[in-house]
Structure formats: C-alpha cells, structure tokens
Amino acid sequence: MKSFVSIPKDSGFTLHNIPFGIFSTASTPKPRVGVAIGEFVVDCNLLAIKSLFNGPILRQHSEDVFSQPTLNKFMALGRPAWQEARRRLQDLLSEENKTISGNEILMKDVLIPLTAVKMHLPFTIGDYTDFYASKEHAKNVGTMFRGAENALMPNWVHLPVGYHGRASSIVLSGTDIRRPNGQKKAKDGSIKFGPSEKLDFELEMAFVVGKGNALGESISIQNANEHIFGVVLMNDWSARDIQAWEYVPLGPFLGKNFGTTISPWVVTLDALEPFLVEGPRQNPTPLPYLEDKESGSYDVELEVSIKPEKSNEETVVCKSNLKHMYWTFKQQLAHHTINGCNMRPGDLCGTGTISGPTKDSFGSMLELSWNGQNSVTLKDGSERTFLEDGDLVTIRGMCKKGEIVVGFGSCSGKIIQAK
Numbered sequence: 001m002k003s004f005v006s007i008p009k010d011s012g013f014t015l016h017n018i019p020f021g022i023f024s025t026a027s028t029p030k031p032r033v034g035v036a037i038g039e040f041v042v043d044c045n046l047l048a049i050k051s052l053f054n055g056p057i058l059r060q061h062s063e064d065v066f067s068q069p070t071l072n073k074f075m076a077l078g079r080p081a082w083q084e085a086r087r088r089l090q091d092l093l094s095e096e097n098k099t100i101s102g103n104e105i106l107m108k109d110v111l112i113p114l115t116a117v118k119m120h121l122p123f124t125i126g127d128y129t130d131f132y133a134s135k136e137h138a139k140n141v142g143t144m145f146r147g148a149e150n151a152l153m154p155n156w157v158h159l160p161v162g163y164h165g166r167a168s169s170i171v172l173s174g175t176d177i178r179r180p181n182g183q184k185k186a187k188d189g190s191i192k193f194g195p196s197e198k199l200d201f202e203l204e205m206a207f208v209v210g211k212g213n214a215l216g217e218s219i220s221i222q223n224a225n226e227h228i229f230g231v232v233l234m235n236d237w238s239a240r241d242i243q244a245w246e247y248v249p250l251g252p253f254l255g256k257n258f259g260t261t262i263s264p265w266v267v268t269l270d271a272l273e274p275f276l277v278e279g280p281r282q283n284p285t286p287l288p289y290l291e292d293k294e295s296g297s298y299d300v301e302l303e304v305s306i307k308p309e310k311s312n313e314e315t316v317v318c319k320s321n322l323k324h325m326y327w328t329f330k331q332q333l334a335h336h337t338i339n340g341c342n343m344r345p346g347d348l349c350g351t352g353t354i355s356g357p358t359k360d361s362f363g364s365m366l367e368l369s370w371n372g373q374n375s376v377t378l379k380d381g382s383e384r385t386f387l388e389d390g391d392l393v394t395i396r397g398m399c400k401k402g403e404i405v406v407g408f409g410s411c412s413g414k415i416i417q418a419k
C-alpha cells in the first residue's frame with residue numbers, strides 16, 4: 001500500500017493508519033473532521049461535499065457527520081461505517097487512484113499542511129473512567145501507599161479496578177497544566193494547604209466508545225470491538241501529595257481531576273489489528289464474562305520525555321509498552337457494562353498507568369523516583385523527583401511490524417505556576 005502523499009520516515013501517519021481528528025484553518029475556522037497522512041490533514045468534510053464517499057453507509061451520512069465539530073456523530077454510526085471511511089480514504093490517497101492526485105485544484109483544497117491547522121478536542125466526552133490495569137504500576141503504588149503486604153488488593157486479579165474521573169477537565173495536547181493547590185499532610189502530621197509539591201504525570205492510553213449501549217444492557221467481550229472506535233495517548237496528571245491524603249476510602253478525587261491531557265488523533269482498532277499480541281497470562285482465569293479466547297493486547301511502544309523550561313533538550317525518562325497491561329480494552333468495556341451501565345459515544349476509558357517490569361519502564365515520577373527517594377537526572381544536569389514549573393512533558397506512541405507503521409503522534413502539556 002503506497003500513497004501519492006510522501007510520508008516522512010519518522011511519521012506514524014501512514015496510509016495504513018488513517019487516524020481521525022477535528023481541525024480548523026484560518027481561512028475556514030469552523031472545526032470539522034479530518035484524517036492525518038504524512039505531514040498533511042485530509043479535509044473529510046470537503047471530500048463529503050464533493051460526494052467522494054460513495055459507499056452504502058457514508059453516501060447517506062458523510063456530509064452530515066464529517067461537517068460536525070466533534071467525531072461523536074461519526075462514531076455513533078458504528079464499526080461498518082468506520083471501516084467504510086477508512087477503506088475509502090486509503091483508496092483515495094493511494095498511488096493508483098487519480099481522483100485527488102490527478103486534480104491539482106482539489107488536491108490543494110483537500111490536503112492541508114499539519115503546520116497550518118489548529119487541532120481541537122476530537123470528541124465531546126460525556127463520561128470518563130480511568131482503570132488501574134498494569135500489575136506493575138498497581139504493585140508499585142500499593143507498596144508506596146499501603147506497604148508491601150497490602151500492595152495488590154485481593155480483588156485486583158479478578159476484575160479491572162477503576163474509578164470514575166472528571167470529563168470537564170480533559171484537555172487537548174498543547175494545553176498548559178496549572179499546578180493545583182490542595183490539602184496535604186506534612187511530615188509532622190499537620191494538615192497544610194498550598195501548591196502540590198508532588199506533581200506527576202501518568203503514562204496512559206485511552207479508548208473512546210463509538211457505539212453505545214442502552215441502560216440495562218451490557219456489552220459482551222465478544223462484541224466489545226464493535227463499540228470501541230479507537231485509541232489516543234493520555235496523561236492523567238496527578239498530585240501525589242493531595243492524592244495520598246484524600247483517597248481513602250473513596251479513591252482519587254482532587255489529586256487527579258485538575259487536568260487530563262489527550263492526543264488529537266484517534267487511531268482506530270482496525271489500524272491497530274496487525275499489532276495484536278498475547279498479553280500477560282491471566283491467573284486465576286477470569287470469570288466467564290471477562291474470559292477472552294482471543295488476544296486483546298497491542299504492541300505499542302511508548303515513551304515519556306521531560307523538557308525543562310530553560311533547556312531546549314528533552315530527556316526520555318520512561319520507555320514502556322501497552323502490551324504489559326494485564327486487563328485489555330475489551331475486558332475493561334465488558335466489565336464496565338456488566339451491571340447494565342450505559343456507555344455513550346465519546347465516553348473515554350483510560351487504561352491506567354502503563355508501567356512495565358523494568359525500572360526504566362515505570363510510567364510515573366512516583367515510581368521512577370520511588371516517592372521522591374531517588375532523583376532522575378535530565379540532560380541539562382537538573383534533577384527531578386516530581387515535576388517543576390515550566391516542565392514540558394510529552395508522551396509518544398508508535399507501532400512497527402515489518403513494513404507497517406502506525407503512530408499516535410504526541411500528547412504534551414507544560415506545567416505552569418500555581419494560582
């Protein structure tokens with residue numbers, strides 16, 4: 001599969017990928033649906049206006065769904081429509097097809113340089129849930145917060161533990177994150193108020209629900225992929241001092257809801273299919289509603305870097321992989337809905353922090369510094385236990401298998417001073 005659009009070697013926006021997003025331009029400021037290819041955005045709204053989506057589903061719906069300022073309406077159409085769109089776009093962007101490549105005027109209008117667009121939140125998020133699906137992360141955090149004997153709660157190997165997060169503070173990559181103020185417990189046991197002194201990132205990915213389910217119904221594990229539109233990178237910013245003091249017994253609250261960042265391009269499950277791998281062996285075997293005979297883990301290489309304000313060099317502080325996750329997207333969705341909880345198009349489910357087995361694969365500063373005991377040295381010589389004002393944190397994700405490359409782009413945010 002080759003495109004007439006030249007794709008730089010380090011780009012994950014290949015003809016195989018076709019990730020969906022919402023963009024606008026200075027000349028047409030209305031946000032609309034596009035896909036990324038190489039260093040360009042393809043204006044899907046314009047292709048729809050030109051009646052170039054001619055398949056059985058999109059012939060009817062493309063003008064409506066691709067003119068929207070969010071992906072929700074397109075996602076609600078379901079997987080056959082997503083597949084029809086991806087295949088048609090792959091065809092229109094291929095070397096063989098001359099519809100765009102043979103029409104200079106159309107090509108100029110349809111292909112817009114990534115540098116000339118403004119990206120927007122790709123979907124409206126009604127509800128946001130964050131799981132806790134990496135055994136390594138759960139063990140590490142449990143050891144630090146509750147001691148080695150109580151690190152992994154007995155329920156953890158039986159169900160994907162999660163908490164309901166806050167949708168209103170989910171922001172797009174590039175948005176500054178203000179250091180939160182809050183309550184924290186000082187070493188002498190007194191309770192203080194002020195800026196968090198243990199501000200952290202969490203390396204995560206998140207899946208977005210395409211087609212929902214009715215209240216009272218559940219989504220089976222066999223059917224889960226029909227409901228998952230795609231995947232983004234996510235940073236669940238966390239204030240560890242606020243979190244450690246507030247979280248018993250109801251879980252994360254103000255330590256996490258001051259900001260969560262996602263990447264702008266949504267990579268579909270169809271694009272990720274070549275990267276399916278066997279996940280960690282699940283022992284004990286999960287209950288039948290969570291048991292999956294097919295693999296549901298993906299080989300996605302992930303990294304996190306920090307760039308201090310005054311430095312122009314970033315330092316990679318963590319290299320991990322989505323394949324380390326114990327519970328899969330399918331298991332998370334089946335569990336979330338087994339009680340009849342309804343999911344709606346645009347609902348977002350974070351994986352939880354993606355830590356691997358080695359020290360350089362831990363997905364948070366809490367683990368990398370072991371709660372502040374060891375510092376991480378950056379390329380400019382400065383040391384970090386947690387994040388400082390001015391730090392720019394960037395998450396990247398990439399899949400490679402032979403000739404097939406699929407990338408997620410990046411998800412970044414800069415820490416700014418507390419109010």
Ligand SMILES: O=C(O)/C=C/C(=O)CC(=O)CC(=O)O
Nearest residue numbers: 131132133141142202352353
């Ligand atoms: O109390 C704990 O053990 C830890 C809770 C979290 O850090 C919650 C969370 O965001 C889960 C995750 O990212 O894996």
Ligand SMILES: [Ca+2]
Nearest residue numbers: 202236352353
């Ligand atoms: Ca989290």
Ligand SMILES: [Mg+2]
Nearest residue numbers: 236237256259
């Ligand atoms: Mg957060």
